[in-house]
Amino acid sequence: MPGPAARWGEVTFQAIAPGIWLHSEYADPPGVGPTRSNGLIVEAGDHSILVDTAWNDAQTGSIVEWAEASLHRPVAAAIVTHAHHDKMGGIAALRSAGIRTFANRLTNADAPKRGLLPADVSLDFDSGGWLTAESARAAEPLGAIRPYFPGAGHTRDNIVVGVADGAVLFGGCLIRPSDAQSLGNTSDGDIAHWGIAARAAGAAFPNATVVIPSHGDIAGRDLIELTARLALAAQAPR
Numbered sequence: 244m245p246g247p248a249a250r251w252g253e254v255t256f257q258a259i260a261p262g263i264w265l266h267s268e269y270a271d272p273p274g275v276g277p278t279r280s281n282g283l284i285v286e287a288g289d290h291s292i293l294v295d296t297a298w299n300d301a302q303t304g305s306i307v308e309w310a311e312a313s314l315h316r317p318v319a320a321a322i323v324t325h326a327h328h329d330k331m332g333g334i335a336a337l338r339s340a341g342i343r344t345f346a347n348r349l350t351n352a353d354a355p356k357r358g359l360l361p362a363d364v365s366l367d368f369d370s371g372g373w374l375t376a377e378s379a380r381a382a383e384p385l386g387a388i389r390p391y392f393p394g395a396g397h398t399r400d401n402i403v404v405g406v407a408d409g410a411v412l413f414g415g416c417l418i419r420p421s422d423a424q425s426l427g428n429t430s431d432g433d434i435a436h437w438g439i440a441a442r443a444a445g446a447a448f449p450n451a452t453v454v455i456p457s458h459g460d461i462a463g464r465d466l467i468e469l470t471a472r473l474a475l476a477a478q479a480p481r
């Protein structure tokens with residue numbers, strides 16, 4: 244169950260499971276309004292792994308500082324879940340801190356087109372959605388984090404991440420929060436495949452009881468079917 248929240252700079256940290264912290268921060272994109280984005284910090288021995296940066300370098304720098312000064316587990320590596328600012332807008336802060344960054348190869352291909360710095364390491368996924376053997380070796384610094392590529396949805400490159408032996412599924416922007424009435428930002432999305440991708444992400448982590456969307460509160464597996472329903476509604480002729 245969620246524990247008390249801590250703050251560092253503009254970032255809020257909330258313990259959501261043993262050794263797993265949600266990081267949340269806000270931006271105010273033009274025409275969208277104040278938007279919260281979530282990522283994770285996963286403890287791994289004397290260090291930690293970051294899942295998604297904040298919106299920008301300043302916020303991401305606060306995450307790095309907090310992990311070292313408050314959690315006493317400096318961020319050793321990071322994975323980002325697609326090529327949008329809310330997920331990887333702070334890559335430069337990680338780079339200047341000497342933290343190695345990982346992303347889907349498609350994410351790194353799309354990042355420069357959107358004014359984003361690519362991650363250091365490009366990961367490849369097999370036809371089942373799991374890391375290829377070669378990429379699994381390259382991803383060793385990510386420890387027990389299990390990235391999965393369900394195919395296109397919110398973007399063509401979106402991945403999800405299983406942590407805590409798959410008990411916690413970080414769905415990123417592919418998975419919609421419980422109060423969502425729509426798919427949200429569909430400008431780079433694949434609406435026809437979005438629901439299929441959401442269900443594939445759920446099936447990849449059948450034991451996940453905690454599901455975390457980018458833009459809302461942590462919830463349960465019902466977010467997967469909610470997302471599939473919203474995707475179906477978005478396809479229906481008006």
Ligand SMILES: [Zn+2]
Nearest residue numbers: 325327397416
């Ligand atoms: Zn996005």
